[in-house]
Amino acid sequence: MIRFDNVSKSYPKQNRAALREVSLEVERGEFVFLVGSSGSGKSTFLRLVLREERTNHGRVHVLGKDLARLSNWKVPQLRRQLGTVFQDFRLLPNKTVGENVAFALEVIGKPRGQIRKTVPEVLDLVGLGGKDDRMPSELSGGEQQRVAIARAFVNRPMLLLADEPTGNLDPQTSVGIMKLLDRINRTGTTVLMATHDQQIVDQMRKRVIELEAGRLVRDQSRGVYGYQH
């Protein structure tokens, strides 16, 4: 699903490399936490998978494709098979919940009939059935994140990337979001989630990958957030 071979990435005008010689593999259907302090390279990792950035050294394979050899105009095709969720939800404030989810299908040219059918289905799946016509501002943070997850999942991606999806939510709401992500994982979608949330990682007991100053320092199946020092 994802394979990093000896990947290094540094940004221009920055002395320190964001990622150094990272090698790892994520299999189909896995649920993986990506942990580490701020600036440890989590976001860079996700940006490389999305091909928002390219590596300086090493190779990144996503869904069996070598991203270094993927031409620019084929990148949208890759992203259609990835779902992405962020800490700040990134919903369009002037569109309703249903329109926000439909937007993801409209802009990749899906036929109207299919959109009308799938949008309510996926809203049901995330637990927002019947809230199609609400505006995002009328919803709680947890509900907004559910809309974002619905938008990421509506295209049935192979891989769901989540960048601190519970970062703006209280613990109880976070648990709900995690249950939802777990459910999505059980449908066969691989989930890669970058997080700071120790409680959640400890509870879920999934594979944990830890980055520190750009290096891979831990890769543990059924792991916890961090060693107690």
Next chain:
Amino acid sequence: MRGQFVLSEIGVGLRRNLTMTFAVIVSVALSLALLGGSLLARDQVNEMKGYWYDKVQVSIFLCNENDEGLSGNCGKGAVTEQQKKQIKSDLNELGIVDKVYYESAEEAYKHYKEEFKDSPVVDSLTPDQMQESYRVKLTDPTKFNVISSAFSDRPGVQQVQDQKDLLENLFNLLNGMNVAALCVMALMLVVALLLIVNTVRVSAFSRRRETGIMRLVGASGFYIQLPFILEAAIAGLIGAGFACFLLVGGKYFLIDNWLQDKIPLINFIGWEAVVKVLPLILAVGVLMPAIAAFFALRKYLKV
């Protein structure tokens, strides 16, 4: 791809930047009106040059029978065959003469009719009022004086005319105005392009949330850029429409209803010349902003 979606995006974009869009429309309209004006001025020059202008430097007009009794060379009536032969052979002997054309009164009438086909002046003329002439092409165009001094006092020659002298000053003036118009046009064009680039930048910034999501869910680059490019193209099309309006108005009010009455002897450009320019104006008006927007997007919109 869904047309309705793209159209609504464009509508929102144009309204959001109403002042900027207005500025783009005005500058595109002015620059294209100037472009069209200078193209038409060039047509006007060609229209006035007539049949012989670019072919010869000197015209030797011969006496017509109607000139009989007048003072000057032609008092004795029409030129004789022998005089004509003499003139022709003398011309051919001169080293500076490249080529000599003979224009009969019939031909002169025909050329005149072609040149002034839209003018009422033509109807009052008959072929026998026209003059026969020799049209002389020189190897060195500046040597008009040699021909003039050799032939102007000959019997049978009514007048030796420097072909360039007559219209040269007028054409210089027109060309000067044309160059000036093109310079102003180029400046306006630069202004228009800068405005378009800026409009696109503002537009891309105010819509960065949408475009960011589009990128994330895998919308193609073309689909993301299309609303911006069409926005610029539509503003340009409206501007080009105004430019066409100005040209048609200029032809109708300035030429047809004013200059034509004041200066009936000049043959002005007809409607077909104006109509020919309009599609060009519209095409430039659509393509230029679209291309400018495309290049601006490469800088201001990550795809």
